[in-house]
Amino acid sequence: MNSIETLIPKIGVVTDIRQDTPDVKTFRVVSPEGGKLFEHMPGQCAMLSVPGVGEGMFSITSSPTNKEFMEFSIKKCGCLTGWLHAMDVGQQITVRGPYGNHFPVETELKGRDLLFIAGGIGLAPLRSVINYVRDKRENYGSIQVIYGSRSKDDLVDYQEILDEWMNDPGVEVDLTIDNPQEGWDGHVGFVPNYVKELAPSTDKTVLVCGPPIMIKFTLAGLKELGFTDTQVYTTMELRMKCAVGKCGRCNIGNKYVCKDGPVFRFDELGELPDEY
Amino acid sequence: MLKIAIDSLGELFGKIASAQTLYIPADRPDGEAEYRKYEPGMKLTGRLNTVRSAKDFFFPQTESLVDFKVEGKNIEVIDPRKECEDFVVFGVRACDARSFTILDKVFLADPVDSYYKNRRDHGTIVTMACTRPAETCFCGTFGIDATAPEGDAACFSDGESIFFKANNDKGQRFIDSISSLLEEGDTAKLDEVQSKTREILKKLPLAALSTENFGGDKLNEYFNSDKWGELSESCLGCGTCTFVCPTCQCYDIKDFDTGHGIKRFRCWDSCMYSDFTKMAHGNPRLTQLERFRQRFMHKLVYFPKNNDGEFGCVGCGRCLSKCPISMNIVKVMKALEEK
Numbered sequence: 001m002n003s004i005e006t007l008i009p010k011i012g013v014v015t016d017i018r019q020d021t022p023d024v025k026t027f028r029v030v031s032p033e034g035g036k037l038f039e040h041m042p043g044q045c046a047m048l049s050v051p052g053v054g055e056g057m058f059s060i061t062s063s064p065t066n067k068e069f070m071e072f073s074i075k076k077c078g079c080l081t082g083w084l085h086a087m088d089v090g091q092q093i094t095v096r097g098p099y100g101n102h103f104p105v106e107t108e109l110k111g112r113d114l115l116f117i118a119g120g121i122g123l124a125p126l127r128s129v130i131n132y133v134r135d136k137r138e139n140y141g142s143i144q145v146i147y148g149s150r151s152k153d154d155l156v157d158y159q160e161i162l163d164e165w166m167n168d169p170g171v172e173v174d175l176t177i178d179n180p181q182e183g184w185d186g187h188v189g190f191v192p193n194y195v196k197e198l199a200p201s202t203d204k205t206v207l208v209c210g211p212p213i214m215i216k217f218t219l220a221g222l223k224e225l226g227f228t229d230t231q232v233y234t235t236m237e238l239r240m241k242c243a244v245g246k247c248g249r250c251n252i253g254n255k256y257v258c259k260d261g262p263v264f265r266f267d268e269l270g271e272l273p274d275e276y
Numbered sequence: 277m278l279k280i281a282i283d284s285l286g287e288l289f290g291k292i293a294s295a296q297t298l299y300i301p302a303d304r305p306d307g308e309a310e311y312r313k314y315e316p317g318m319k320l321t322g323r324l325n326t327v328r329s330a331k332d333f334f335f336p337q338t339e340s341l342v343d344f345k346v347e348g349k350n351i352e353v354i355d356p357r358k359e360c361e362d363f364v365v366f367g368v369r370a371c372d373a374r375s376f377t378i379l380d381k382v383f384l385a386d387p388v389d390s391y392y393k394n395r396r397d398h399g400t401i402v403t404m405a406c407t408r409p410a411e412t413c414f415c416g417t418f419g420i421d422a423t424a425p426e427g428d429a430a431c432f433s434d435g436e437s438i439f440f441k442a443n444n445d446k447g448q449r450f451i452d453s454i455s456s457l458l459e460e461g462d463t464a465k466l467d468e469v470q471s472k473t474r475e476i477l478k479k480l481p482l483a484a485l486s487t488e489n490f491g492g493d494k495l496n497e498y499f500n501s502d503k504w505g506e507l508s509e510s511c512l513g514c515g516t517c518t519f520v521c522p523t524c525q526c527y528d529i530k531d532f533d534t535g536h537g538i539k540r541f542r543c544w545d546s547c548m549y550s551d552f553t554k555m556a557h558g559n560p561r562l563t564q565l566e567r568f569r570q571r572f573m574h575k576l577v578y579f580p581k582n583n584d585g586e587f588g589c590v591g592c593g594r595c596l597s598k599c600p601i602s603m604n605i606v607k608v609m610k611a612l613e614e615k
Contacts, residue, residue: 006387007529008342011351051344051351051538052531078556092351094344211557239555241529241542244387248526248547251574252560253495254581273499275560275570 006244009049009094010037015069017089021154024121025085026061026073029095036070037095042105042129043235043263046097047243048072050087054080057240057258060098061124063131073124073156099243100262103129103207103233105136112205113141117218119191119210120149123156125235125262126209130165137170144200148176148191152184174198192217195225202226207233212276219266229266236262236276252276278451279437279461288457289314289366295453296362296400299333301326311365320367324410325592329522330372333365334395335379337544341391341529344538354537357391360398364450367404370425371415371592375522376401377426378590381583382525400450403427407435407473412593414482414606420590422477423470434466482591482606489613492581499573503611508568510601515546517604518571520594526552547571572608 016028029048031037040046040060049055056078062071076085084093103109114133116126126145133140145165149155155175165171176187176194187194191214202225208218215234222232238250238257245259253272255261280288292298298314301321309321310328343354376396383392403425406413415422424430429447432439439461442448451458477483518524528545531538545552547570553561561567575588595604 007389007391008355009353011353049531051346051540052533054531055529055540081556088349091349094351094353237555237557238560239553241527245385246382246389246525246527247529247542247545248574249545249553251547251570251578254492254578271495273495273573275566 006096007242009047009055009096011092012037012048012070012095014087014089014091014093017087020073020156020158021149023076024073024154024156025076026071026157027084028069028071029093030069032092035068036066038098040064040070040098041102042132043100043102043125044098045100045243045258045262046070046072046095047099047240048080048084049094050080050083051094053083055094055241056080057099057237057243059125059128059235059262061127063128063135065132065135073121073127075121096243099258101260103235103263105129105132109133109205110139111141113201113203114143115200115204115206116143116145116147117191117195117206117208117210118145118147119214120154121156122208122210122214123147124209126207127157127160129207130171134165134168134171142172142204143170144172144174144204146174146176146191146195146198146200148178148189148194150178152177152181190214190217192221196221199225202231205231205233209235229270232266233263234266234269236264238276277439277441277461277463277466278455278458279439280454280458281437282433282435284457285320285438286317288454289318290316291454291457292364292366296364299363299365301367314366324406324408324413325369325372325594327594327598328520329375329592329594330365330368330401331375331379331522331525333363333399334376334392335383335525335527335544338541339391339543340539340541342540344531344540346538357394360394362398362400364400364402366402367431368401368425368427369406369592370403370420370422371413371590372522373401373403373425373427374415374418374420374590375592378523378579378583378586378588379525381586400429400446401427402447402450403430405430405432405470405473407433407469409473409477409480410593411481412596413477413480414485414591414593416477416480416483417485417487417591418587418589423473432466432470434463434469436465437461439463439466485591485606485609487576487587487609490576490580490587490609491585492577494577495573495581498577498612499569501612503614504565504569507603507608507611508565511548511564511568511603512600513548513550513564513567514600515548516598516600517595518546518548519544520598522590522592522594523575523588524571547574572605575605576609576612 012029018026061073241247245256250257309323345352383389406422579588
């Protein structure tokens with residue numbers, strides 16, 4: 001049986017910090033002896049902390065197929081994230097996890113054509129799945145990624161998208177930004193509208209993550225196109241402290257986002273009170 | 277049944293306390309009762325129950341989880357946990373005894389909370405049957421028999437003697453450890469006291485309160501009820517109900533810099549507080565209505581849905597007597613039931 005030794009974290013060393021956007025950095029974390037702190041599945045999260053500052057739940061953005069390190073893409077938006085953004089390579093932090101369920105990559109998603117829809121930092125949890133299915137290409141059908149951000153500069157993982165995903169013959173990437181910008185000759189417009197314009201096949205299984213307002217309009221658009229709740233997955237974020245379903249903070253209805261989520265199918269979400 | 281004369285309770289407490297730490301409900305200077313570590317001469321309270329519930333013994337209001345030493349870029353993680361010493365809590369009422377099985381469903385569910393389990397393993401609960409229940413009592417609503425409490429061992433008073441009954445092996449070991457002070461006694465008067473108490477329980481003002489209209493399948497029926505506005509209107513969000521509640525277990529985790537190290541501790545928190553769910557991107561429960569609703573929906577719908585119909589309330593009545601605006605779970609249940 002597991003035990004809540006899980007509240008006692010491990011030490012992680014930050015070995016690389018990449019400035020993705022003006023307010024998003026991606027941190028590479030390994031154990032002090034080198035190598036990953038633990039194995040995870042795509043969509044799972046970990047509690048990162050800076051002792052004395054606080055602890056917070058972040059999705060693990062690297063794929064489990066990466067055997068050397070874990071990565072976390074973190075937007076600077078509060079006290080802990082501000083501290084994380086201010087640190088230098090070599091800094092130790094604490095890590096505990098992995099927590100929560102994961103995208104059903106080995107079951108429901110297997111053999112399916114996959115459509116990923118992300119907005120802004122919402123790409124972080126989906127990147128783990130995208131790179132997982134790219135590494136296990138033979139197990140999945142087509143892969144389409146629709147990703148948008150406020151501006152070109154706010155696209156997270158832009159270099160990886162350009163260098164790897166767009167050069168991967170099995171992956172279609174459709175990028176969009178909210179407003180026209182010098183040096184951008186791609187699509188301009190909000191993600192939900194772009195999804196409707198692209199009108200992806202309703203055979204696809206959809207994984208969506210982004211700001212709540214984007215998710216809301218995207219889901220409405222998908223339904224107009226003929227998608228049903230049972231083919232759309234998302235990953236949720238609520239305040240968490242314990243990460244093991246006991247502190248009560250992320251409780252919605254009879255579910256705890258930390259342990260019953262963060263991944264939910266929209267038909268499951270529909271059964272919960274609208275409190276997220 | 278083994279018994280001891282009430283006059284000899286001091287001797288009994290002395291014997292228990294010589295072997296392990298003993299806590300008993302005792303009078304406070306303000307006339308209310310609280311659990312205190314037994315010292316020679318201390319008397320068992322005459323009050324029905326303590327202001328604070330007995331959950332503190334297993335889930336204290338604050339406790340250290342982990343310590344850190346930070347030097348430059350390096351962190352040392354220090355596990356502060358120690359094996360708990362054996363202790364006895366004497367005089368727990370039936371309502372509070374049931375609260376432990378409810379807390380167990382949270383803290384002993386996988387992954388087990390080792391801090392809680394450590395105390396649970398080392399604590400012996402000796403309950404005391406009620407003889408004079410209060411008007412705020414409604415434990416019967418939740419299937420609790422105040423005259424036959426759970427716990428490891430149960431005590432029953434007939435006014436002259438205290439009788440002992442083991443409810444499990446731990447309770448039997450406790451009774452064995454004090455058997456030199458006990459004698460076999462006749463329970464005729466005790467049976468009389470018990471049936472009298474049962475009659476009182478039947479006539480309590482809240483005796484008719486029922487859970488039949490509550491449970492895991494009532495989400496849609498009650499979540500959008502138009503009663504929540506009126507019910508929560510005067511709620512101050514003070515959290516008193518959650519702090520005196522024997523089954524409320526929401527907690528916070530925070531760090532404290534002692535000047536020579538960082539202590540990460542947990543402390544009780546309340547879903548009634550405005551920043552309980554507040555995060556950088558917003559707050560899913562912005563109004564007191566939503567926070568108030570969460571507390572009662574959790575106890576009456578969400579918790580039973582996850583725990584085979586068990587409710588998150590034991591009818592101890594503490595929230596009835598302590599809420600500064602006189603709002604409580606009984607009023608909520610009655611209002612929701614009205615069609």
